[in-house]
Structure formats: C-alpha cells, structure tokens
Amino acid sequence: MNDNDIDVMLREYAPRWRAAQPPPPTARAALSAATGTTGRAPTRWRPRHWLPVLATAAAVGLVATGIGVVRNQAAPTPPGNTPSTSPGVVAWLDRPEANQEIPTTMVPLSPDPSRAENLRPCRARDLRVDRYPDGAAGNRLMILELRSVTTPCRLDGYPGVTPLDGSGRVLSVPIQRQTRAYDHPVALGGAGVGTINLFWPNGWCATPVDVATLRLALPEGGGTLTVEGFGPSNCGAGSPGEKTAIHVSSIEPVEYQQPHEQTPFDAVEAEWQGPPSVPAGGRLRFQVTLTADRDVVLDPCPDYLIFLGHVGNETKVGHALNCAGVPYRDASGRPYLPAGTPVVFAMEITAPPRPGAQEKLTWQLDLMVGSAYGPAGGVIDIT
Secondary structure, three states, X not given: OOHHHHHHHHHHHHHHHHHOOOOOOOOOOOOOOOEOOOOOOOEEEOHHHOOOEEOOOOOEEOXXXXXXXXXXXXXXXXXXXXXXXXXXXXXXXXXXOOOOOOOOEEEOOEOOHHHHOOOOEOOHHHEEEEXXXXXXXXXXXXXXXXXXXXXXXXXXXXXXXXXXXXXXXXXXXXXXXXXXXXXXXXXXXXXXXXXXXXXXXXXXXXXXXXXXXXXXXXXXXXXXXXXXXXXXXXXXXXXXXXXXXXXXXXXXXXOOEOOEEXXXXXXXXXXXXXXXXXXXOOEEEXXXXXXXXXXXXXXXXXXXXXXEEXXXXXXXXXXXXXXXXXXXXXXXXXXXXXXXXXXXXXEEEEOOOOOEEEEEEEEEEEOOOOOOOEOEEEEEEEO
C-alpha cells in the first residue's frame, strides 16, 4: 500500500462507509455508494464516485471515475436476438462518429469556502464528535464527524494526533498527514459538518502496542479532544520490526465537490440489456435504455463507444447516437429525453474473433469533455 492509495482511501472511503450505516439523527444525505454482485446479477453504481474498498490483504482497491448513474442487467436472448426490431426501440444505424461538441458548464467548489471566512476558530468546547470505526483484515479506519453545538465556527487544516495507551502514556506510533484535498477552512454549524479520517494499516510488526485513545489538538489553538483509539496493533502484512504510521486527513466538509465541468448528460441513467452469449465473430445485438431525471435535449447529438472483450481479443466501435430516431421533440422540434421517460436504443457490435468466458461489455457516451459518460455494461460469454 502506497501513500497515494491511502490518500484516496481516506478521502473516498468515508462517504461510502457512511452510506452503509443507519442514518444518525442529523446525518447528511450520503453519497451514492458503489455496490455490486458477481455473475450476471444487476449492478448499479455512480461512476463519478466509484469508491475504493479495503481489501482482504493490506491493499486498497481503486476504480476509475466517470459520470452518471448506471444500471446493468443481463437478460435472456430476445427472440431472434434482434432487439432493433422491437416496438418502441430506436433503431441502430451505422453512423460514423460526428465528434460533436457537447455544451458544458463549470460547477464551482461546494460548499462555498467563503462561508467560513468570517467565522471564529472552533474551540473544543464548541464541538460534538461522532466516531465511526470500520476496517477489514486488520486494517483500521476511523471516521470522525465534528459538529458545532454552540455558534457557527471554522476549522482549518490538520488536527494534531497523539496516540495514548490505556494509562494515558504517549505511544511512539508515527503520524503521517495525507495530501490535503480540500484546501479551505470548513464552516461548522447548521448543516456544516467537518470530518477527519484516520487509517492504521495492519503492518505493525514491532513490539505490540494498544492505542487506547487518541488526543486531537484542534488547529489555531482550539484546545484538545480525546476519542477512543484503534486498540491493539496488528501485524498482518508488515515485515519484522515495521512500525506503520497512523494516517490522518485534513479537516474537510463531510461532503464536498471539487470544481468540475458537467454536461446535460450528468442527469441521465443508462441501463444495458442483452443476451448472455454471442458466437465468436458473430453479431451482438443489445439494448441501452437512457432515462433522464430532467429534460435533456439531444442537440447536438452525442457519439457513443462500445468495447467488448479484453486486450488482445477486443472489439471497439464508435458511432453517432441515432437521435433522429427518438420519438420525442421539444417546442423547437429538437429530439430530447423527457424527464423520467425511458428511451431504448438498439445497439450492435461484432464480437471478438476468439471465444472467452465472462468477457466485459462496456457502452458509454463520448462527450469530449475529458471523461466519457457511463459506462453501462456487463459480461458476455463469447462462444
């Protein structure tokens, strides 16, 4: 496990963990959590927030980012394997990519850091701390949420962290600060909640220690708080004599969003449906259903990409979406995805030339904004 893995884990794992917990009385709305099942069962995830998971060894898995919510479903082969002939399905057309420029807007940093500019520094007496421990395979994660119980105040930077044993003696456990992702003060009070993420990997293979408590020193001379610690050390994946550090994040909003570009298609869900298998070199016909949570105009009409197989035995194609075939028109006569109304598109691709079990199928809109929308897809047996 390297520092970058731990940085990502500390920043991204906390929302996923919180989303899986029963909501506390004043809990925020959790970010959509990555969930999944094996085989051909449906899976659903929000790719922009694809989240790392503590592995069963001493590693953290990291998956890539994207945009939108995705639902994937494998279904029995439709009669004749020709979804394009089904009623209500927008026909597939062999149209080359048009490389249309999709309009974008810039989403600012949220929450607005100016909310904290004129607030006084928080003091220990102002705060209530909620502690949420978690972990796997001896790796320990601790999520602290900080709320002001007095007037609004601010926290800015890193807490000082001192590990203590059961008698209150300081332990020689290293402390390592992780890269600061939210480089602004955090406003506490009302809906403003701060969080600190602490992680202790399972590689402590020196003389065992018991981190009974952690003493936290607040920034700007705000005093100290004491919370329950990690407990006994664990020598899971370490080498003899190794002393793993406790990694600590800066104080961040419990939920925040970095500035980024977005397109109208951020409001769209994609669902894939197709046969469980296709002959090697044969023609795979499947369907993609797009559902928008608000009206999304298909002008300009986006391109899409399809990938099937793996490196060395993969088919890749790009086409323009058949927007002209969409049966809905706005007041200006432009095709669009009406809010809440599924629109089904027929899709086709030639399978790779060699057989393979559980080959990955990926479909995604190509929005030309740095990261593609999607993906939607699943697995296909190439026979």
